[in-house]
Amino acid sequence: MIRVAIADDHMVVRQGLKQILSEAEGFDVVGEATNGAETMKLVREQKIDVLILDMSMPGRSGIELIVQIKSELPRLPVLVLSMHAEEQYAVRAIKAGAAGYLTKDSIAGELCSAVRKVAKDGLYITPAVADRLALEVGETRSPKPHQLLSDREYEIFELLVDGKSVSDIAAQLCINSKTVSTYKARILQKMQLTSTAALVHYAIEHGISSPR
Amino acid sequence: MSTADDKKSDKLRLRAEDLIQHTLSEDSRDDRFLSPEESKKTLQELRVHQIELEMQNEALRQAQAELEASRDRYVDLYDFAPVGYLTLNANGMIKELNLTAAALLGMERKALLLRRFTAQIIAEDQSRWLTLFLTVMEQDSKGSIEVSMQRGDGTVFPALLDCQRTRVMRSGIPGDGAGDTALLVALTDISERKQSETLLRQHERDIQSILNNMPSMIGYWDKNLRNRFGNHAYHTWFGIDEREMVGKHIREIIGEERYRLNLPYIEAALRGEQQVFERDIPAPNGVGIRCSLANYIPDCHEGEVRGFYVLVSDVTPLKQAQAELEKLRDHLDQLVSARTAELAQTKATLQISELSQDAIFAASPDAMLISDEQGMITMANQQVERLLGYAADELVGQSIEILVPGPFRRGHPELRDKFAASPVGRRMRRGLAVKALRKDGSECDVEVSLSRIDSGNGFSFVSVLHDITERRQAESLLADYTERLQELSSHLQTVREEERTHVARELHDELGQLLTALKMDVSLLQAVTPSRDGAAERLASMTRLTDEALGTIHRIVADLRPLMLDDLGLRAAVESLAEEFRKRYSSITCNLVFDLGGYKIEGEPATAAYRIVQECLTNVVRHAEASKVHIVVALQDRRRLFISVQDNGCGLQEPRTRTAGFGVLGMRERANALGGSLTIESMPGEGASVDVTIPLPDIDLGSATQ
Numbered sequence: 067m068i069r070v071a072i073a074d075d076h077m078v079v080r081q082g083l084k085q086i087l088s089e090a091e092g093f094d095v096v097g098e099a100t101n102g103a104e105t106m107k108l109v110r111e112q113k114i115d116v117l118i119l120d121m122s123m124p125g126r127s128g129i130e131l132i133v134q135i136k137s138e139l140p141r142l143p144v145l146v147l148s149m150h151a152e153e154q155y156a157v158r159a160i161k162a163g164a165a166g167y168l169t170k171d172s173i174a175g176e177l178c179s180a181v182r183k184v185a186k187d188g189l190y191i192t193p194a195v196a197d198r199l200a201l202e203v204g205e206t207r208s209p210k211p212h213q214l215l216s217d218r219e220y221e222i223f224e225l226l227v228d229g230k231s232v233s234d235i236a237a238q239l240c241i242n243s244k245t246v247s248t249y250k251a252r253i254l255q256k257m258q259l260t261s262t263a264a265l266v267h268y269a270i271e272h273g274i275s276s277p278r
Numbered sequence: 279m280s281t282a283d284d285k286k287s288d289k290l291r292l293r294a295e296d297l298i299q300h301t302l303s304e305d306s307r308d309d310r311f312l313s314p315e316e317s318k319k320t321l322q323e324l325r326v327h328q329i330e331l332e333m334q335n336e337a338l339r340q341a342q343a344e345l346e347a348s349r350d351r352y353v354d355l356y357d358f359a360p361v362g363y364l365t366l367n368a369n370g371m372i373k374e375l376n377l378t379a380a381a382l383l384g385m386e387r388k389a390l391l392l393r394r395f396t397a398q399i400i401a402e403d404q405s406r407w408l409t410l411f412l413t414v415m416e417q418d419s420k421g422s423i424e425v426s427m428q429r430g431d432g433t434v435f436p437a438l439l440d441c442q443r444t445r446v447m448r449s450g451i452p453g454d455g456a457g458d459t460a461l462l463v464a465l466t467d468i469s470e471r472k473q474s475e476t477l478l479r480q481h482e483r484d485i486q487s488i489l490n491n492m493p494s495m496i497g498y499w500d501k502n503l504r505n506r507f508g509n510h511a512y513h514t515w516f517g518i519d520e521r522e523m524v525g526k527h528i529r530e531i532i533g534e535e536r537y538r539l540n541l542p543y544i545e546a547a548l549r550g551e552q553q554v555f556e557r558d559i560p561a562p563n564g565v566g567i568r569c570s571l572a573n574y575i576p577d578c579h580e581g582e583v584r585g586f587y588v589l590v591s592d593v594t595p596l597k598q599a600q601a602e603l604e605k606l607r608d609h610l611d612q613l614v615s616a617r618t619a620e621l622a623q624t625k626a627t628l629q630i631s632e633l634s635q636d637a638i639f640a641a642s643p644d645a646m647l648i649s650d651e652q653g654m655i656t657m658a659n660q661q662v663e664r665l666l667g668y669a670a671d672e673l674v675g676q677s678i679e680i681l682v683p684g685p686f687r688r689g690h691p692e693l694r695d696k697f698a699a700s701p702v703g704r705r706m707r708r709g710l711a712v713k714a715l716r717k718d719g720s721e722c723d724v725e726v727s728l729s730r731i732d733s734g735n736g737f738s739f740v741s742v743l744h745d746i747t748e749r750r751q752a753e754s755l756l757a758d759y760t761e762r763l764q765e766l767s768s769h770l771q772t773v774r775e776e777e778r779t780h781v782a783r784e785l786h787d788e789l790g791q792l793l794t795a796l797k798m799d800v801s802l803l804q805a806v807t808p809s810r811d812g813a814a815e816r817l818a819s820m821t822r823l824t825d826e827a828l829g830t831i832h833r834i835v836a837d838l839r840p841l842m843l844d845d846l847g848l849r850a851a852v853e854s855l856a857e858e859f860r861k862r863y864s865s866i867t868c869n870l871v872f873d874l875g876g877y878k879i880e881g882e883p884a885t886a887a888y889r890i891v892q893e894c895l896t897n898v899v900r901h902a903e904a905s906k907v908h909i910v911v912a913l914q915d916r917r918r919l920f921i922s923v924q925d926n927g928c929g930l931q932e933p934r935t936r937t938a939g940f941g942v943l944g945m946r947e948r949a950n951a952l953g954g955s956l957t958i959e960s961m962p963g964e965g966a967s968v969d970v971t972i973p974l975p976d977i978d979l980g981s982a983t984q
Contacts, residue, residue: 219908
């Protein structure tokens with residue numbers, strides 16, 4: 067038997083969930099909460115195997131609530147239910163410590179398997195969310211200033227660093243030299259630098275050398 | 279000599295006694311009968327005669343002595359005369375010559391005697407001499423000739439020979455009865471005369487040459503008005519040969535008409551009065567007229583007028599020059615009078631301008647001050663009183679610094695000097711809004727226009743003080759209104775955002791949850807309901823409708839308010855935007871760089887950032903025809919949120935859209951409401967970029983979560 071607690075401020079949703087779980091085998095809904103405070107009380111007092119947590123509730127809710135629950139009960143699997151289909155929610159929730167993320171419109175088909183999966187110390191995530199998670203791991207550190215540049219800006223940045231003049235670059239890229247000047251100003255602004263010399267210095271410091 | 283005289287006297291005595299006896303015998307024949315008285319008387323007479331005779335004799339003797347003395351003198355005179363004398367006989371032989379002649383010929387007298395005189399004349403002149411000699415000897419009694427004579431030593435000298443025929447007695451005493459014909463020749467050395475004659479001729483030639491080369495006509499007319507001389511110019515003018523002219527009457531030369539005209543001057547000149555007059559004379563050859571200045575100068579000698587000189591100068595060039603000068607002077611006169619008129623007009627204008635300047639100065643609605651280089655006020659108009667509280671007279675003589683409020687006063691003279699030194703570029707500094715210190719110590723807002731006037735002896739400075747208190751008030755009022763409007767706008771924005779959030783929440787959380795519950799119920803029903811009478815289809819349809827309803831709510835909610843912004847923060851919300859964009863527009867590469875360095879940005883800046891990115895993406899889709907869009911949301915300097923959306927599309931074609939696009943206006947409004955700025959750069963063909971900077975004054979470093 068998997069002891070399940072449900073935290074959702076909507077009674078109809080709670081009842082629906084209970085209905086689904088009761089019709090399936092092996093689930094015991096041991097508690098309900100309708101807001102953040104009740105949820106915290108519930109998890110502290112009840113022996114729970116899986117917490118089904120609505121993303122949006124009155125009071126403390128969502129990511130914050132997940133973080134708090136996980137800080138107190140790090141081993142409690144939290145399955146997040148959400149009206150939000152966007153993967154951002156899933157990713158944030160999982161990064162905050164949730165074990166799984168379900169959108170409410172997929173509850174009917176997936177709830178039971180999801181609860182079972184997270185109850186066994188597993189993660190319940192869709193492949194799309196998994197991809198995103200993998201991507202975000204690489205993005206944890208702040209991008210360097212030159213990473214703010216658009217492709218075209220980066221191209222011109224490299225040429226400037228290479229010692230090309232504005233008119234050289236204009237000729238090479240077949241664009242107006244005024245346009246090059248505008249790009250240069252934008253590059254300097256994005257990188258928070260004030261001169262071509264500073265750009266060159268930056269390039270050397272960060273090992274950016276022109277391929278040409 | 280006395281012995282010779284005695285002998286002569288003796289002879290004379292004898293002859294006298296002979297004569298007496300002869301006379302007596304003849305008388306006795308007539309007077310034989312003499313009375314004693316008569317005898318006595320006769321005797322007496324005889325004695326008287328005798329005495330007389332003796333006396334005569336004595337006189338005679340004396341005369342003879344004198345004669346002899348004079349003859350000696352004559353010989354001396356002859357020999358030592360300054361002129362050489364020679365006597366030639368009919369054959370031309372030298373019969374006699376004095377010492378002077380011998381000296382002139384450079385020979386002894388003896389050697390010359392009885393020589394042919396002709397031999398002493400050089401060969402070339404001999405025939406001339408002989409001709410004269412014969413002529414004088416045979417026909418004329420006198421004649422003279424110049425010949426060159428040869429001295430004993432062979433040298434030659436010019437000599438003048440004056441010849442006179444005479445008869446010489448054989449005794450050698452000239453003029454004594456019938457003797458031989460002889461020629462007396464006076465020989466004079468004329469070397470010196472010749473020399474001076476040569477010089478004189480040279481001199482004359484020189485003068486002639488000078489006269490002939492004079493451009494002026496020079497002539498001389500004697501008192502009978504006969505020409506005596508005319509120079510080359512004179513002849514040329516009248517076209518007369520030099521030789522023809524001399525001796526001609528003036529009337530013949532100058533013509534009847536001109537003669538009549540000139541007669542008064544001629545007569546006056548002949549009276550000894552110098553005449554000067556001008557004449558326009560047609561040239562005798564008919565070509566042109568020339569203006570002549572004639573000078574008649576009388577030739578007076580010992581009070582008598584012998585003639586007059588004529589000096590005629592061609593003054594045509596002079597006249598022409600004079601005429602030119604005259605013209606020039608007239609022109610100058612005209613110029614001067616024109617300038618004078620101009621000057622007068624200028625003066626009048628100036629006067630008017632000065633008057634109007636005074637009037638402007640007085641009537642100007644602005645306070646005006648004139649100060650000198652030391653900053654001393656030299657003039658002020660009445661308006662200063664209203665503006666500054668000082669009477670105009672009070673200010674004159676004061677330093678302009680008394681009008682400068684305390685904090686600025688110290689630096690003011692330096693600013694003044696700077697302006698005085700280089701008014702270039704700021705001759706007129708309009709719109710220099712400053713505070714002026716009033717007499718009562720209060721300050722007022724003025725706009726100062728400065729200008730420098732070069733008054734010739736230094737600079738003056740005109741300051742026009744325009745009272746901008748009202749304008750300042752209006753400006754601050756306007757700024758106030760603008761600020762309140764902005765606040766209102768911002769408030770409205772916030773309210774709207776709040777409203778939308780509320781509605782979105784209601785829709786999403788309430789209606790959405792209900793629909794979710796409905797869907798769950800339907801799915802439960804599907805599990806238990808047997809498939810008959812189309813119940814399964816109905817249930818499937820219900821599920822689909824519920825999904826559609828949820829989808830609609832989602833869309834509406836997403837449009838109303840990005841709930842994710844509140845739930846997950848800016849990063850998730852922006853990432854979601856990008857993701858959504860990628861999903862919908864797969865042909866456009868969307869690149870997002872998000873870097874807040876771990877800081878959490880919430881509230882209005884977050885909303886603004888989100889909405890701006892959202893709006894930009896909408897624009898890119900609508901207008902840009904881009905293939906790439908690059909989004910940057912970054913924290914700069916830890917106190918500015920920098921948002922940039924750049925596309926590689928066609929750029930903004932119309933400048934109007936830079937500011938006027940409604941979406942752009944909204945973005946700008948949001949940025950401005952937060953004290954930020956928005957710039958749009960468009961590079962045709964290279965796309966457009968929207969850059970927004972929003973200051974973040976209250977970054978909570980502690981609340982950094984991600």
